[in-house]
Amino acid sequence: MQSFLATCIVAGTPLLFAIIGEIITERSGSLNLGVEGMMLLGAIAGFATAMSTQNPYAALLGAGLAGAGGALIYAILTVTLRANQTVTGLTLTIFGTGVASFVGQPMLGSTVPAEVSAFFAKRAAGVLADIPYVGPILFRQDLFVYFGYIICIFSAVYLYRTRLGLNLVAVGENTAAADASGINVNLYKYTHILIGGALCGLGGAYLSIVRIPIWQVDVVAGRGWIAVALVIFASWNPLKAFFAAMLFGGLSILGLRLQAMGFSFSQYLVDMIPYLATILIVILSTRKSGKGNLGPANMSRPYFREDR
């Protein structure tokens, strides 16, 4: 059981980055459906940087920049040019998928350099690793996973406990009021769309550098879409995002584990579970009463200052 939960954390980490990235993006009032594309951009950029520099930090930086680069396209189109957010996001997904396949073509089948793999090998986090039961699950992981924990806590504090974070929430809830109170709305939107994109890129890079250190086409395989849905499940809260990510990471490998234990059933059926669960959760969370469950009030509405 313990070993299974430890693998759930690994399977959930790419989702965690993507969910938090999308939460931060949506908090600024922007529904970016390009998560899948930004994850793929991050995955290929991280992998390519790792291959060419053999430096894990450079790989992380490359992945974050690529994700942010994808988000920049989205931000220019939707914030400055006020294009439709849904369509722009979808386009970004298609774009990211294409770029990753094209750039990755010559690297297919190659493996992440040993220096980088060694950096991301599993290591115990000091005394924390000795906490009974929980320690081996949470704190005998790789550095990327720990980085995910930090991002999770940091973004929760940022959103609920800092002036900048509260301003961001205000922009997403009522852009006009935020503008009137002197918040630089476009700056907030741009910054947080870019940060969100960078986190999505890192989520993709976790897959291509740590999880599956071999480059392959479509390494993200639909996780970006699940992440978009899980933002609703997490009710735009980074701490709840952690549980959402780990739960769905677990669901994605549950079937394999059961087969390994000797149960026989169709893997196709099990493959449906995360998606069925996503539908179920989206229904359940929209039925719950309370304002927080509907998301930022001004989401996916382009903001025209003169429109007030």
Add this chain to the structure above:
Amino acid sequence: MKKIFALVLILALALGSFAACGGGEEQPEVTEPELTVGFIFIGPINDGGYTQAHYEGAVRMKEHFEGKVDFKYIENVNDSDTQASLTAGQNLLDQGCDVIVGASFGFMEALDQLANSGDYDDKYFLHFSGYMANETNFDNFFGSIDEARYLAGMVAGSMTESNKLGYVGAMPYTEVMIGINAYTLGAQSVNPDVEVSVVYIGSWGDPEKELAAAEQLLAEGCDIITQHSDSTGPQLAAQDAGAYAIGYNLANPAAPNAYLTAPIWHHDAYYIYAVENILAGTFKPESYYGTMATGYIALAPMSDLVPAEVQQLVEAKKAEMVAGTFAPFSGYIENADGTVLCEEGQSLDRGQIWAIGQLVKGAK
């Protein structure tokens, strides 16, 4: 000044073209290939597994014929899309290919249509792993990979300490199950207590899932992982866990600290054979089935991690297979549900092996 410059330029150009012509006459004439083979691949040629094995076969075939035969290919053709497969085939024919090879099961329908369309009666169509053929120019080819699987099973059975072997399978389909059965029988031949746990991932290749499946098998106590799937993911998972791995398709030690060996295909053995027949005008569809004896199937050279006595044991069995005195599916074999599949002293023929449809005792 300008005029002189222009004149010099014209002269230079004229001289240049004369020189070019002269050069052409002096050089030995480039031999036009007599035959061009067109390959339709399901994946990219550098996938490190299935498609790369076919591509390398094509390269070796070209080398074998020393300029007489050339090849072209189209990669990443979706084999569940008959229209796309047809277009790829037609495209290769338009580029002057005389032989079309469809290197995945799903290309069967498209090849069948092209071969029997009447427009390409002077062309040849070869299909890997299918069952369709015609009387003149359409044939299928496959091989007894179960022989190599049996040998790989012997390696694993000899080296396991937990007596639990992990097998990452694509899907519960006959071809995969034959492999699992052969591997299990091989392992049991040297170690009767051994058990094989199978996890099906539901596709022919998905590195993430292959890796995750291997991880779960390792967590359940398996100490040697093998695979019937396309990527090196299971090998990497085994290496991470300090276990051993047996690959597939290609001798591709992606995880040098885990890699023992791999059942592999030498597709050039068939390509060369078929092209020779086509060139000689003696080609006749026969549902080619390559074996270890014909060099189509092999066990990749065992790595240094395999003890010398195990290597000797396996080599001896291999010699028996090549000599035709031993077949993997022979002697007393029992199914997982207890029904007897094969009696002592008997062996199953190809049709019977493909009709088993379930796992043998010891595999689950």
